[in-house]
Amino acid sequence: MYDVVIVGASFAGLTLAHHLPKNYRILLLDKKPSLDSPVETTGLITNPTKDEFSSFHGLCIERYINNSIHSLRIVNHGYRNVLSNSVQYPWIYSLNMNALIKHLSASLPSNVTLKLNAVYGSSNTYFHKDKQQNFKAKFIIGADGANSSVAKSNPNLSQNKKHLIGLEKVFHGEIDQKAIYHFWFGEFSLGYGGWLSPSGPNKFRVGLAKYNDGKGFETLNRFIDRLKKEGFINPKGEAIEQFGSHIPIGGPVKKPYDKNTLLIGDAAGLCGAFAADGIKGALISAKVAAKLIQKGSFKDYYKEIEKHNYLMSYFKRQKLYRFAWDQMKTNESFDILFDLVKDESLIEVFCDSKDKHKSLAGSLIKFKNARLLLRYAWSLSKKPKSAQPEYLKSCQKLFRI
Ligand SMILES: Cc1cc2nc3c(=O)[nH]c(=O)nc-3n(C[C@H](O)[C@H](O)[C@H](O)COP(=O)(O)OP(=O)(O)OC[C@H]3O[C@@H](n4cnc5c(N)ncnc54)[C@H](O)[C@@H]3O)c2cc1C
Structure with missing residues (x-):
């Protein structure tokens, strides 16, 4: 007993x-x-x-x-646009x-x-x-x-x-010890994103969270290859740890x-x-x-x-963000959101929202953002390229839309 x-x-x-x-x-x-x-x-x-x-x-x-982290870097799909935000004090720890x-x-x-x-x-x-x-x-x-x-x-x-599957691989290799990266994948894979985080001296973690389509590690490996190609990482050898686990959302x-x-x-x-x-x-x-x-x-x-x-x-607000993120079906939506957040101090506004009970939506809904917000709302109604009929894709290609 x-x-x-x-x-x-x-x-x-x-x-x-x-x-x-x-x-x-x-x-x-x-x-x-x-x-x-x-x-x-x-x-x-x-x-x-x-x-x-x-x-x-x-x-x-x-x-x-392992690490006191001062910077957050958001990387938009295409891997070219990087938004960096740093603070004096460590805002997150690994x-x-x-x-x-x-x-x-x-x-x-x-x-x-x-x-x-x-x-x-x-x-x-x-x-x-x-x-x-x-x-x-x-x-x-x-x-x-x-x-x-x-x-x-x-x-x-x-x-x-409702779950996502979170997958991660740990490698030996150097990356910035004081920054984490969040990757927005856009149409490459909807409903989720990736991350790169230091994990002690000469070690880092690459991960992604996605809806489970049975292709978890295949997608993670493609993401890792892309990070190598774009020069974000240079792993020394194979992964030293890897796992996949459910995340309740x-x-x-x-x-x-x-x-x-x-x-x-x-x-x-x-x-x-x-x-x-x-x-x-x-x-x-x-x-x-x-x-x-x-x-x-x-x-x-x-x-x-x-x-x-x-x-x-905080958990209630997170459900709203998940809903909004899941509506983003085109690269255009990701681009507009990127423009909307680029003038904000992301660490202050968003990442500490759990502890400061601030709302990202509250920070972005401002008169000066009206035009972008309208474009953003309009973009949500569009379908991803993969869901468009073939004839439309050919026309867009022809006229370079
Ligand atoms: C890839 C990934 C990255 C994440 N990164 C972060 C992060 O950076 N920061 C953050 O705050 N959160 C993160 N999370 C979420 C965080 O890990 C979880 O929210 C947290 O682990 C929940 O803790 P828990 O003790 O409730 O459950 P878990 O950590 O899942 O532990 C459950 C335990 O129960 C045991 N168990 C399960 N079934 C049985 C059974 N039938 N009988 C006996 N034992 C059982 C398991 O072995 C396990 O030890 C991440 C999640 C994933 C998947």
């Missing part, structure tokens, strides 16, 4: 296990085979997210910072997540039993090294990511319905709890639907869960999360 069984030992599950009272009997399950298993994330966090780690007893988060998660797992308090190679099946069972085990628990917590088995096994809970789920089961982190959809940032949502929802478990009621779950600098409102 346990007080709490937590499924998933990543950001959300480990945070909860570290923040529950030390007299609770806790079982923490994860399907990964070892503490050295790679953590499937780029590991970029803002200052306020970094501060969230201060509540972990004895943890010095600075030890896990963390060594493999080392951090390993440390948080190894430093769990003695009241927590961590079982690896343990796959949660249906209610009150898991498979450890292929052997079925039963347990009893006052509370079951699903911290098992975007495709939560806990959510699937309980008809009272909602599941994430449908926003917070409708029913994240019942009487004694609760979903936290990605399992509850607490991830930016557009920015794909879920580390903060995982940490905050786990800390809120630690308090509500002691109260014995999850009724105020989302209300309590909102108290953390309006985090639920």
Whole structure:
């Protein structure tokens, strides 16, 4: 008999296990085979997210910072137009997540039993090294990511319905240690974008997030080839790590709890639907869960999360951005948006919006932008070239439209 069984030992599950009272009997399950298993994330966090780690007893988060990042560069389709925005202070950090998660797992308090190679099946069972085990628990917590088995096994809970797949490869090689790049692909591949991020001295990560069409790594490899050709990267040898994982983009789920089961982190959809940032949502929802478990009621779950600098409102705005991004079907829309944002301090306005609760739409809807905004709205009604009939494509070619 346990007080709490937590499924998933990543950001959300480990945070909860570290923040529950030390007299609770806790079982923490994860399907990964070892503490050295790679953590499937780029590991970029803002200052306020970094501060969230201060509540972990004895943890010095600075030890896990690979890079302090001062610049954001946006690259439009065609790879020629680059928008650069820098600030004096680091606005985002790239963390060594493999080392951090390993440390948080190894430093769990003695009241927590961590079982690896343990796959949660249906209610009150898991498979450890292929052997079925039963347990009893006052509370079951699903911290098992975007495709939560806990959510699937309980008809009272909602599941994430909309996902992107996030793919990444890590290479040895030099890039600017203080900048991250965000690539807009335009018609090359709609509905998603790519990134390039430093990952400690002489290492970098190339990733993309896309709707799953079964061609994930094929597209990532094409993107990497293009980055080489355009001179953004010069990798030394093959990738040293690679992974692909689901990102929930449908926003917070409708029913994240019942009487004694609760979903936290990605399992509850607490991830930016557009920015794909879920580390903060995982940490905050786990800390809120630690308090509500002691109260014995999850009724105020989302209300309590909102108290953390309006985090639920941020997730709502992110759904809107995702909707707008998904409407952009032509290179023209991307070009107009690029023109619209080029005079803005992107880091101030957009990238910190989670922490400063600012809205990108609010910053762009101004009288001086009226003409561009109208053109942008008009461009959204157009179809991508690939969806146009052949005769129209030939006419456009002939008249060079
Ligand atoms: C490519 C990529 C890049 C990203 N980059 C960033 C970023 O830079 N910044 C940011 O804030 N967010 C980023 N994210 C999102 C972020 O990684 C997630 O939001 C975050 O990891 C969610 O944490 P979590 O603990 O809720 O779930 P997860 O980290 O997904 O952990 C779930 C855990 O549950 C375990 N598990 C799953 N099913 C079972 C089962 N049946 N039984 C037992 N164990 C199970 C898994 O092994 C895993 O350890 C990225 C995501 C991807 C895919």
